Amino acid sequence: MAKKIGFDAIGIVPVAALGSEARAFEQWLQQDFHGDMRYMKNHFEKRVSPDLLFPGAKTVISCAVNYFHRDKKASQNGKISIYAQSLDYHFVVKQMLNELLEELQKIIGQVQGQAIVDTAPFMDKVWAVRAGIGWRGKHTNLINRKIGSYFFIGSLLLDAAIPSNDSAQRNFCGSCTACIDSCPTKAIVAPYQIDARKCIAYLNIESKPDFNEAEKKMLGEWLFGCDICQQVCPWNRFVQETKNSLLQPKKDLANLQTQDFLQLTKSSFKTLFNDTVIFRTGLRRMKRNATAVSENIKTRNFGSAEDSAT
Ligand code: B12
Ligand code: SF4
Ligand code: SF4
Incomplete structure (x- = not known):
């Protein structure tokens, strides 16, 4: 059922208290x-x-x-993470989860659920x-x-106990x-x-605040998000492009240059980004990012651990 809706992987697990995970988070x-x-x-x-x-x-039903x-953004002048180049995933994945809930209700009957995609205090x-x-x-x-x-992770919390698949995967790192x-910024401080x-x-x-000089450099060419640690991962070498029509890159973002962000008005920003995750960060911060990236491109000054502010 979940595959028919468009999920690429699904797992079912009973709700239980988090032990070591909660301590690591603390x-x-x-x-x-x-x-x-x-x-x-x-x-x-x-x-x-x-x-x-x-x-x-x-029960938690977790979905991927x-x-x-492939990044078709023509310009190398300023990078945008590929996840941000399509419609806002919060809406896309939540809609899919609600569809799954409706299908389950048809089968199980009285079952209530909550769809979560990075939208609630939930790990x-x-x-x-x-x-x-x-x-x-x-x-x-x-x-x-x-x-x-x-892949994005969406979760469906259910008030019914349904059989779990209980199959944690081995770590293949x-x-x-x-x-x-x-x-580039040594943000992965330990495995x-x-x-x-x-x-x-x-x-x-x-x-939210303006950047200090070190932070500006750390951005390198990244206007929004960063894909480097995933680009270098051997497990992404042979990945297939998504078939989800709602997650295709928006064509009007393909030719955007860093300088274009500096020219955007409130209304042109809204027209271009209203339905993307970039809209959540807002025009002021996107202009802040673009200013830093254009300075970096001019001086070829890209971030390093030594430059790091923290
Ligand atoms: C806060 C947040 C961020 C923060 C912090 C990132 C982070 N790793 O926590 C920032 C803004 C940096 C960020 C960036 C990104 N994010 Co984000 N983010 C979240 C968010 C809201 C919470 C994550 C969280 O709980 N962090 C708290 C820390 C404590 O969690 P943790 O890293 O999982 O820490 C655990 C491990 O360290 C572990 N641990 C500690 N020691 C050890 C030792 C061993 C051996 C092991 C196995 C584990 C372990 O214990 C900790 C607690 O369990 C989630 C959505 C959500 N609500 O869950 C999305 C989420 C994690 N983000 C996501 C994405 C896509 C990204 C980006 C790729 C986006 C981009 N391209 O720019 C980057 C990736 C950066 C990176 N390398 O992590 C996806 C990840 C999907 C996936 N396939 O895993 C999520 C799940 C959103 C979604 N619903 O799809 N994100
Ligand atoms: S997203 Fe970029 S900066 Fe963050 S950990 Fe990965 S490579 Fe480092
Ligand atoms: S690049 Fe991929 S396989 Fe290698 S350690 Fe990092 S996450 Fe694991």
Whole structure:
């Protein structure tokens, strides 16, 4: 049923308290690795106990949606992560999850559910690992043997107990360290641990203040997000492009240059990005990013660990 709706992988797991995962998350917060993503600190109890988030929750259905497409953005002048070049995944994946819930209700009858796609205090990756969607790569994203790591995770919390597949995948990273070695800002501070404050995707998506000089350099050519640790991963060498029609790259973004962002008005920004994740970051911050990237391109000054502010 889930495959028919367009999910690329699916796993089912019973709701249970998070033990070591909750402690690792607590340590992450204690080290201030979340930077100023204050929402990560809120609702700690709910985040580690799905039955507080959705009373009566008994099952998590975790789903993967492949978003990979070859980067057709013509210009090398400023990079945008491929996940951000199509429609906002929060809407696309949530719609698919709600469709799945409706289909389940037809079969099971009285079952209530909550669809989550990075939209609630919930640990998407932790449950996806438990549900057997993939293993956690050293860059911390999930990897699936068949579809690599370029996929979104959507979760459906259900108040019914349904049989689980209980098949956590083996970790196939082995002795590889390509993602750690290639991260230009050394944000992967240890295998499986990100200091978000050093991650380009945090700086250009989440961080709100203006950049200091070191942060500007850390952005390198990335206007929005960063794909480097996934580009170098051997498990992404043979991945197939997504067949999901809603996740194809938007044509009007293909020729955008860094300079174009500096010219955007409120209304042209809305027209171009209203239905993408870039809209959430807003025009002011996108102009901030574009200013930093254009300075970097002019001076060929790209970020390094030594430049790192944190
Ligand atoms: C906060 C956040 C970010 C932050 C912090 C990243 C991070 N790794 O936490 C920033 C802004 C940097 C970010 C960036 C990106 N993100 Co993000 N992000 C999230 C969010 C909202 C929460 C993640 C979270 O809970 N972090 C807290 C820390 C503690 O979690 P953790 O890294 O999983 O830490 C665990 C491990 O360190 C583990 N651990 C510790 N020691 C050890 C040792 C061993 C041996 C092992 C196995 C594990 C382990 O324990 C910790 C707790 O379980 C999720 C959505 C959600 N609600 O879950 C999306 C999410 C993780 N992001 C996603 C994506 C796509 C990205 C980007 C690829 C986007 C881009 N191209 O720019 C980058 C990737 C950067 C990277 N290398 O992680 C996807 C990942 C999909 C996937 N295939 O895994 C998610 C799941 C959104 C979604 N629903 O699809 N993101
Ligand atoms: S997304 Fe970029 S900056 Fe962040 S960990 Fe991966 S390579 Fe490093
Ligand atoms: S690059 Fe290597 S270490 Fe990093 S996630 Fe991929 S396989 Fe694992």
